[in-house]
Amino acid sequence: MKELAGRLATVDPDAGAAVRVIAYFDALTENRAGLEALLRGAAVLAGCPARLVDTDRQVRLRVTPDGRRTGVDTATEPGWPSVPLVPNGPPALWLERPESGPSVVDAVILERAAHAVRTVLDRTRGRAPGRADPDPALVETVLDATAPEPARLLAARGLGLDTADPSLRCRAVAAAQGPPRVVPAGHRPDPQGGGPPAGRLGVGPAVRVLDLPRSWAAARAALRFTAEGGAQDPGQRVVHADDLGGIALLTELIAPGAEPPPDVLAVEAAAADAPWMLGTLHAVATTASLRAAAAEVSVHHSTLQDRLLHAEHLLGWPVRTPQGRFRLQLALTMRQLARGQ
Missing domain, CATH: 1.10.10 (Arc Repressor Mutant, subunit A)
Structure with a gap:
């Protein structure tokens, strides 16, 4: 890669620099570098402060070109180069460079840094709600109470969940139409924030990774309490098992499809x-x-x-x-x- 970068630099300096950036972040990713190291690399390569803000996963980080980590206490500027962490998402990674026209190297730094940051966040804090749907087979295994514990842990790691983190909590989500989902504990699907959900949803309690089958059972029970929200089916489209209390016991008395009381x-x-x-x-x-x-x-x-x-x-x-x-x-x-x- 170094030889290729050297050859390209003699023809096109920007292309050579871009290849070096790619090799740099690939090496950091291979060595499982953390968020601060990745952001420090972006700041050093760009020669300006780099900023990361992921509100869904409560990450706020800023590093200056000399490698110092500082607080994120100022607003972003519209002209700063930036990229989102999820497709069609809001900007989440910035280079604090005053507007000075497009730069090929800045674009490569942002793209490769965002990819590396996304990998770390998925591994340590779970996938963000805006990410593409994960492998349904992995989700099914994580939620299956009959699956062996090693198989569920392996599936959880495949979903980007850090099973070594004792503080990690997740929720199972059951949908009237669509596959089951696993979301971070802090993510509560809510029609009052961000528009109505796509169909009815039952949300299980926040639990450890190995307890997700219990959250899934509660999510499926909560789904039965949902409604379409229209004139002929009034009620909540999203119901959280945490909010049901003793009412959840009714699911054991009323069988789906049985003769109504x-x-x-x-x-x-x-x-x-x-x-x-x-x-x-x-x-x-x-x-x-x-x-x-x-x-x-x-x-x-x-x-x-x-x-x-x-x-x-x-x-x-x-x-x-x-x-x-x-x-x-x-x-x-x-x-x-x-x-x-």
Whole structure:
């Protein structure tokens, strides 16, 4: 590689420098260098400070050309050369060089440094949420309680999980449509941040790598409590097992696809009577007051009272008393569980 770089330098100095950059970062990667060493290499090669910020994995690092690590306490400048760590992601690695036109060498430094940094982060802190889908066979093995422990550890390392880190925690995610996933403990799929999820999701608790089968079982149970979120299936599209508490025990009582309990049949009959029924009942069951429920479905308080009189007649029990409201909550929950995944 050194000989090739020397020959190229006599023809094209930038090409020779680019080859030397590639060889430099390949050597660091082969020797399993850490993040600070990689960023120091980028700063020294570029002759300016290098900065790494990965908010998903809580990494903030800055190194100056003389090799000193400093705090990241200033904002980035729009003109600094930068690259993302994931396809179509936000910039995460910068060379703090004032805008001075495109540089082939800077581009190569950023590309090779980003590749090396990504490898280290995947190995030590788990894959970022924006990465491409991992090998489904590896995920399946990690989540399989019947797989031997060595096989699960090997699969976890194949997914970029640092099994030697005793503090590492991950979550299993079950999707109504799509393969299972394993995400870092700090990553909570949430429709309130970044847009709605792609379909319904059940999220398991944060556990050690070898306990992921337990997180997977809880994620699958949480998935049964999800809803599409529309007028005919109101409810949460993402449910976390951590938030269920004792309600999760209902999954052992209501078998998917079994004959629904009588209260669920009553809810279904009422829903067939009016298109607003399910949304109104869900609002009453999940808000703090009837006025809040009226605001939730965008009707006047008196209109809500009229609707509830009609609903109570169809259901056969009151929904405006504490006991009746609790019965309604159970009925709506059992309706989700009875339909299966």
